[in-house]
Amino acid sequence: MANSARVTGIGRVLIVVYGFLALAATGRSAVQILTKFDEAPLAYSLSALAAVVYIVATVALVAPGRSAASHTAWYRVAWGTITFELLGVIVIGVLSLADPELFPHDTVWSVFGRGYVFVPLILPVLGMVWLAKHRPRSTSPAAASAAQRTA
Amino acid sequence: MIEWFTTAQIAIAVAAGLLCLVLGFAGRKPNDLSMGAAALVEVLLVAQLVTAIVAPIFGNLPTGNVAEFYAYLISAVIVPPLAAFWALVERTRWSTVILGVACLAIAVMLYRMHIIWNVQLT
Numbered sequence: 427m428a429n430s431a432r433v434t435g436i437g438r439v440l441i442v443v444y445g446f447l448a449l450a451a452t453g454r455s456a457v458q459i460l461t462k463f464d465e466a467p468l469a470y471s472l473s474a475l476a477a478v479v480y481i482v483a484t485v486a487l488v489a490p491g492r493s494a495a496s497h498t499a500w501y502r503v504a505w506g507t508i509t510f511e512l513l514g515v516i517v518i519g520v521l522s523l524a525d526p527e528l529f530p531h532d533t534v535w536s537v538f539g540r541g542y543v544f545v546p547l548i549l550p551v552l553g554m555v556w557l558a559k560h561r562p563r564s565t566s567p568a569a570a571s572a573a574q575r576t577a
Numbered sequence: 578m579i580e581w582f583t584t585a586q587i588a589i590a591v592a593a594g595l596l597c598l599v600l601g602f603a604g605r606k607p608n609d610l611s612m613g614a615a616a617l618v619e620v621l622l623v624a625q626l627v628t629a630i631v632a633p634i635f636g637n638l639p640t641g642n643v644a645e646f647y648a649y650l651i652s653a654v655i656v657p658p659l660a661a662f663w664a665l666v667e668r669t670r671w672s673t674v675i676l677g678v679a680c681l682a683i684a685v686m687l688y689r690m691h692i693i694w695n696v697q698l699t
């Protein structure tokens with residue numbers, strides 16, 4: 427029991443960091459789009475897309491799912507969004523270095539997330555490690571607690 | 578925004594964040610020290626909010642976007658109570674780590690606020 431509580435704890439730290447990134451990316455892209463969208467429509471649209479994906483990823487990590495089916499569904503959503511983030515930060519990171527003209531204005535993912543202390547690059551990897559260790563099974567802590575709640 | 582006050586505030590937020598991270602990774606549950614550090618960061622944020630409201634009256638005007646500045650400041654003010662609430666609900670070492678992450682995030686937000694207020698180039 428102590429062990430499962432500890433795992434929940436680490437997962438929560440991950441969720442909190444995701445929450446901060448979602449908040450930061452959403453706030454920044456909202457300001458960029460509202461005040462200077464014409465300057466760099468591509469970069470700012472991408473920032474907004476990234477922000478939405480971070481929000482979905484955060485929700486997917488938080489939403490435990492009361493049934494095994496919804497737990498599996500959210501688990502897949504979490505994998506999908508986190509994979510998208512990792513691809514995004516790598517592809518945009520490489521492009522922004524190879525051809526700076528393409529992204530004259532910063533996005534969350536420019537230069538591998540330098541503007542966010544490389545958190546966008548590190549976080550998906552940590553997220554994947556965490557997800558890989560917490561597959562939805564009837565024996566997993568999350569599923570067990572979900573079962574307790576419905577019982 | 579008063580520059581020396583903001584600089585001191587960022588230093589305290591970083592120190593409080595590192596302290597909570599160290600305590601958390603050392604296995605300490607949230608205690609008076611870690612909660613007190615987060616509380617100090619919160620008190621300074623409220624002081625910063627008051628300063629930001631009053632400063633323009635004395636001719637200390639933001640050089641950047643005011644709405645963006647307040648978006649950061651108000652978000653920052655909300656963060657420590659949320660982290661502290663979590664620390665009271667789930668009393669594990671990871672709640673102490675969360676307090677630390679929150680304080681460090683606030684340091685970054687304060688830095689961004691400083692950029693918006695003092696050194697906006699566009």
